[in-house]
Amino acid sequence: MLTDLHNKDRLQLFFGLTMGIIFGGLLQKGGLTNYQVIIGQLLLRDFTMFKVVSSAIITGMIGTYFLKGEGLVEIHPGSGSLWTAVFGGLIFGVGFGILGYCPGTAVGAFGTGAIDGLFGILGIIVGAWLFSLIYPLINDTFLTKEEFDQLTIPEMLGINHWLVIVLVVVILISVLGLIEKMGL
């Protein structure tokens, strides 16, 4: 763990910006700042987004668990419940289909000159603000029911994480192979 480095606040802001620039550049190069590509994924006509995300998961997962094994990084799995996943996920999905960008790709789209991306960004800020209003009402009831409190799949199954990683890689590559075979 490079704890000293993590505590250098100003340098970390610079790292955040730099890594964001790389991420934004990659999103643009992958075509994911393009409305047609994102909505094409949701209409199941264009699987670019699935291909990008799957290869990011495969690469990221293997490297991160390797670094974790070497004691160089700590992972930060989130927490939540079926309630946050299903309800929050579906509300997000409604907006996803209408906007045709997700938060990161809306920001990226705006960077490439898409004005509708800017309106998406403004909407997301309003949505996050509306959530801040109802948060006190639901925090003690729905949101704190954290069934999956920082739990990973290998922890849940009680098996070695490399077994899960191999399984996830095999499944994702099989699905990708099928998608390529179908020409999507």
Place this chain on the structure above:
Amino acid sequence: MNTWSPYLVGTGIGILSWFTFLLSDKTIGVSTAFVRTAGMIERLFRGDKALEKPYYEEYPPIIDWGWMFVVGIAIGAFIAAKLSGNFKVISTPDFWSQQFGNSNLFRWISAGIGGIFIGFGARWAGGCTSGHGISGTLQLAVISWITFIFFFIGGVASAFIFYSF
């Protein structure tokens, strides 16, 4: 369009995630920055009283790593688009116009409404397509895999219904 292979881009994002863990002890995530921005705007209007809101106590309206990361996304996409000659001010994407007509106002209002659902839903779900969809899934977080599936169930249903009009 001058795009790269999606597999190359995805691999690049995966490698980037190694460095966010290693150098910054952070995960790639976007939607938290929107809460912080909402808080900053509210603070402009209500002053420090805004900071008493419980949600802002959890996510203070400050410029942090994640906020800079989101600013970086816009800059990085701009640079990449400029370098490949793809930068173009577009009010409404063609793919939208083919389905819903040329009204910019209609597209902008729809985009704003879609954004509201996204912002609300992402905070309810505790993350978005990057936080859960990439960072959470690659850490094999149970909650992220379930949430990610529901993002897509909702998104596919919503897009199909919307595009059937």
